[in-house]
Amino acid sequence: MKGFFKLFVLPFFVGAIGGFSALFMRELIRYSSKLAVAIDFFNQDSRFYLVIIPILFIISAFTIKNFLNNPTNPTIDSVARSIVLKKGRLDYKKGIATVVLSAINIGFGVPVGREGPIAKLGGSLSSLFLKGMRFENFNVPLLVSCGVSSALAATFNAPIAAVIFGLEIILGRLSFNVIIPLTISSAVGVVISRYFLGNYPAFVVPQLSYNYKLLFLIPLFAFLFAVVVYVFEYVFESSVNFFTKLNLTFYSKALIGGLIVGVLLWLWPDAASLGYKQVSYLFSLKYSYADALMLSLVKMVALAITFASGMFGGIFAPSIFGGAFFGYALGGVIHNFFPFVNPLDVALIGTASISASISSAPFRSTLIVAELAQNYHMILPLMISSVMTVYFSHILQDKINFSRSAMQKGFDLMNEKYRNELIKVKVVNFIDPSIMSLKREQFIKDIVFELMNSSSSYFSVVEDDRLVGVLSFRDVRLVGEFENDKVKVKDIMTPNPNYLTLDSSGLDVFELLSHIDVDYIPIVENDESLRYMGMLDVNAFLKFVSFLYFKENLFRKEEVLKREGK
Incomplete structure (x- = not known):
């Protein structure tokens, strides 16, 4: 009976915590968006970003420095490292503060994602729950991983990908005692999300199909997607070095970064916030190839400067945006030479490839995109391109490709x-x-x-x-x-x-x-x-x-x- 409690009952409650964490974050974003509209003195003109983004950056800098003790940005992978290296002991106060701060920023248009903060909150509250219950002889890292997986399952409406996240990123092993809790908690998170929000994809994608000749072009696509990620990393590192050379204070850095991002969003307002609505418009053919290319680059540059300025936020939603828009533009160019190439196919392939490259998790990214877009029959080109993009990214950026295996032994090679x-x-x-x-x-x-x-x-x-x-x-x-x-x-x-x-x-x-x-x-x-x-x-x-x-x-x-x- 104790085994049943460990494998099914505890993961059920942890899954509920993760599911409601995702709901909490999404409701905060919704109310923040309403507040942004209410105080928009430019009547929904993009000039509003010129004013509000620098203000948000300064407020965020003050909060991070004085109340969060300068923590690292809670991306999905950083949360995973914390679970492994700290054995599931996460700070719930920082988790809640991070979610509130990120939700306000996203609601007002800061071009970051919600997934990392949601994962942080789901894991932090699960850790608090387990600590409060004072359970003994339980695998705390596994159960906290269940909380993170359920939060991500509810966020993406993607239970399979959430289970894979736990196996691929956090735990790194397959066994009966691992798969069952992850499955139960992820399923509970999705049920909660679908009950309150409905069973809808994060962005609307038509049912796509592809010519098998497309597979021979995937190495070219993958290399170009890797180049986009390289540009993102280059802009981020250059921005960090720029701020360092100027010897700026934390607040000055936030102000300058906020002004730059504000100008970018003023000129290209469609690059603001999460961008899932714009991705749906893209798959409805409402953007030209030139506009799509420009928006993809603006989104990635704005994201890099945001992070270099010390701000918080997830990276998955922006990578979905950047991959879709760049892939669509790339597909449009290739279509002129190879008419069998559908630009929308390349757009969907780009969403998986760029997110896979940034996270170095191709299998997980492939499944998330397939479930998000509800285009499972596209999984073959998604999977091949994701793997190859990760490979090319490691070559271009000379990345350490064994940091995850070291992390699972308790060593953080990202330091x-x-x-x-x-x-x-x-x-x-x-x-x-x-x-x-x-x-x-x-x-x-x-x-x-x-x-x-x-x-x-x-x-x-x-x-x-x-x-x-x-x-x-x-x-x-x-x-x-x-x-x-x-x-x-x-x-x-x-x-x-x-x-x-x-x-x-x-x-x-x-x-x-x-x-x-x-x-x-x-x-x-x-x-x-x-x-x-x-x-x-x-x-x-x-x-x-x-x-x-x-x-x-x-x-x-x-x-x-x-x-x-x-």
């Missing part, structure tokens, strides 16, 4: 200072000389007891001082498939194994651990000689880099205590 510390770590300091190496011609029966008594379950196979393979206990289990006892190491070993070199850094270790899950890793002198140097002790390495992770805060606190005489 630049920590990455720099890891680069300084040399693997030679973690070589364990006690781990035996093997020869190709050794009989398994002659060494099996030595293998069993070793602290490692992973052994290097060395010939003439060169690494030629590895042998694991998983390989040893293959002995049972042989009909005789003359099985040699070379018969079951894994040739051409993964390895590190003496020049490898801590980041290289994490990259390798994203591919294999082992307790020891072979180290060679260099890639040319493959001269075997020993085995890296993974547990010793993780202990050391864990110390690197918290040493700055730990010793800073000690210095403060000494100064205070405590």
Whole structure:
């Protein structure tokens, strides 16, 4: 009965919390929009943005600095990192304040999304609920993940994508005890959303179909979508550097950013707020290709400047907008050369591709778009383009593509200072000389007891001082498939194994651990000689880099205590 409570009852209540969190956010946005209309002294003229956006940025800066203690922007992925790294302990006060602040900004036209703040609120209130109930022996990160997934399911009206979010971003594993709670909570969130808001898509898309020849053009589309994301990242980083060089105060930065965004929205008012209504208009063919291209670029630039100014908001809705409008313009150009290309198909592909690239989560983005648009038969081009766009984005931006696997181990590689510390770590300091190496011609029966008594379950196979393979206990289990006892190491070993070199850094270790899950890793002198140097002790390495992770805060606190005489 306890299992039923953990798998079904608790996720049901957490799902309700997430569902009502989404409703709360959407109602706040609706009332904020009404308030904006009521005080609009320009009678719904876009000049209103010239005044109201800088004011909102200043108010937001004051709130963030004085009441939220300068937290990070609550995007969906940052919420996921908080759940993993803080083991589900989220601050509900910051969650509520973030939602209220973001809802007001969105209602008045700030070009950000609502999804990140909703995820933050759903997770924070779920964490508060679990803390208040004082449940023992429960998986708090899993249940908080259920709260986030249900909030996203209610937001997007997309239960399948919400479950995938929990599996792909937060938890990173599949099991009976994970899938059931995520499914229950996501379903409850969607039921609440559909009961109060109706079963409607976030934006209206006609039933699309595509010619299979379109698939051959997807690499081109994906590359160009990756370029758009590159431009967004470039504008964001350039804006941050610009504000840094000017040595501006937090309020000055907010004011300048607000003025720039206000001018952009004055000139292109359709780029304001969430933009789902404009996306629906796009799929109704109410924009020219030139207007669509301009609006996509304005939206992404305005979003980058908004974030660089220190403002809050989600990134998914703007990426949907930017992908749809840029994809439509791109499809219009390609249609002149290849008439079988429907610009609306490319627009829908763009929504998934750009959001996938920004979040580095192609599967989740594909499903969200397919469910949002209720165009499931478009899932093949959506999926292919999303994966390829993520690939091209990592090449163009030289991104770390293994940060998520490290996050699931409790290490935040998105932290630049920590990455720099890891680069300084040399693997030679973690070589364990006690781990035996093997020869190709050794009989398994002659060494099996030595293998069993070793602290490692992973052994290097060395010939003439060169690494030629590895042998694991998983390989040893293959002995049972042989009909005789003359099985040699070379018969079951894994040739051409993964390895590190003496020049490898801590980041290289994490990259390798994203591919294999082992307790020891072979180290060679260099890639040319493959001269075997020993085995890296993974547990010793993780202990050391864990110390690197918290040493700055730990010793800073000690210095403060000494100064205070405590």
